[in-house]
Amino acid sequence: MTTSTTRPRRGGVARALGLLALPIAGLAIIAVIWNIVIWIFDLKPFVLPTPQAAVRAIGVNWSTLAPLTMQTVLETVYGFLIGAALGFVLAVIMSAMKFLQRLIFPTLITSQAVPIVAIAAPLVILFGFGMLPKLIIVAWIVFFPVAVNVLDGLAHVDPDLVRLSRVTGARRVREFLMIRLPATLSPLFSGLKIGATYAVTGAVIGEWTGTPTPGLGTQLLKVNASFKTDVVYGVTFLLTAIGVLSFLIVMAVEAISTPWTRRTTAWRGFRGAIDGYDGAHGSGMSPARADGARTGPQTVGEPDRGQ
Amino acid sequence: MGRIAWLPRPLPTTIVFEIGYRVTDVPKLAASGVSCRFGDVLAVDDVSLTVGRGEFVSIVGPSGCGKSTLFNVISGLQRPTKGGIAIDGVDVTGETGHVGYMLQKDLLLPWRTVIGNIVLGASLTRGATQDDRAEAARLASRYGLGQFLNHYPHALSGGMRQRVAFMRTLALGQDVLLLDEPFGALDSQTRFDMQMWLLSVCRDLNATILFVTHDVDEAIFLADRVIVMSARPGRIARELPVGLPRPRTVDTLTTVMFIDIKREVQAALGHAEAGRAAR
């Protein structure tokens, strides 16, 4: 990438390419090392195909893979949404009632110690071969980082902020929505990002237990059994891409929902008419200038002698 | 002894004793025998004070002597162990929502703009209307923030943040304001500008203000009366009226009268600190 030598301008395609340059370079380096390893050890394609071959396999088999990808994406997305919602609600409930936290939290931790692979089959027995057991497994994986992070965030809201809101005589619901919740956004998104990358793994494990609506996970077993190693790697690439995309989407949602971390002013701010013009730009300390544009010397301030 | 049958609730005796027939004789704010204990620590010990309508009272005292605790009690955030608070003669001990309180930190919400932060009180209680926002915009423009209405707090200077926090306190619509070291974190020039600014705001508002500071000059410069508190347990060690004429300017700081008062306040503070490390 030649753009990396000159500083990219703000906005536009050049900037986007500049931001992408390093991540793409990282992937390229891995691909090169991969090829070198194959060349040095003289590995046969059915033992380890080149990444190019794996990508080519995706293209060749796309008509088969497309609906399977769709199925796995749906499981991932639905499971993720259910898990995230569940984790969030659990965290809010636990932070509101310490008694419930002591009751539930140990169980939640224990749930994560249970090997997912081990319970996948029993879940199928319980809930049948449909989508439900897959969603349960994905949600099972996703809810935990969300719950833990949000619980932590809610516990660490500045107590002075809460006192401030109490002084105003705030309603508890409004206090939660306007102070506690926004203060929890950053840990919430940390949890969601972890969950988004794990969700695909959950979907694959779910599919391994057998299903009438196959996805990429079932396909993985099938092609593995028939030694189509290049397709195995191709499918793995697709699964990885789903995970990375989920992560990027969560990141984008985070950026959109926390504009104050990137912007100086609100995107859609107050636009009402204001009587009087503030001439004191920048440091703008002098009250004598507050109404200056209209009133001249007769102003609200003390005589402004302290420069 | 006047008849006090018109009072909504019985008053602590310390307030009642000299009330006449006229309603205006009721102090705006009265603390009577307030004590506050945290476990073994007696933070505030038997503090009684009355503040008249529109009066500006500064409170100085060694760190940890219970100034913030006293404010917490007055605002209703903290129930006193003993004693009570009355506003306009009505007992409001342990009740929030009767005063505007600016805590030691500015506590602006990073996700709200200047306007959003100023109307926070309304948002938290009944929901902010377009009128509230217009009023906030008018306030902000009047006091030098007109170009920053839609800015997020991280894009403001320390002095501007402090002013937004103050306007948020004003927008609560209370006429008793508790200001706890509002300018403590500012450099001396910004601080002086803010003091002038506060004086101008006070002239417009006719609010009753209690002002905690560690800066003796600031305490005297702004106030009608300075209260010196002793080291823990916090008691009122000395009360000094400040007869300096208004409007006050930078020249006020060098008048003989100012320096005389400053000497007395520092002497009282010296006594207050005597039990602790000698300076």
Ligand SMILES: Nc1ncnc2c1ncn2[C@@H]1O[C@H](COP(=O)(O)OP(=O)(O)OP(=O)(O)O)[C@@H](O)[C@H]1O
């Ligand atoms: N919630 C609390 N629990 C226990 N002790 C407390 C609490 N609040 C205050 N204290 C104690 O009460 C004393 C007075 O504290 P306070 O914050 O009122 O002092 P201050 O005069 O405001 O000090 P500073 O000038 O440093 O702000 C301190 O010793 C403090 O440790």
Ligand SMILES: [Mg+2]
């Ligand atoms: Mg304090």
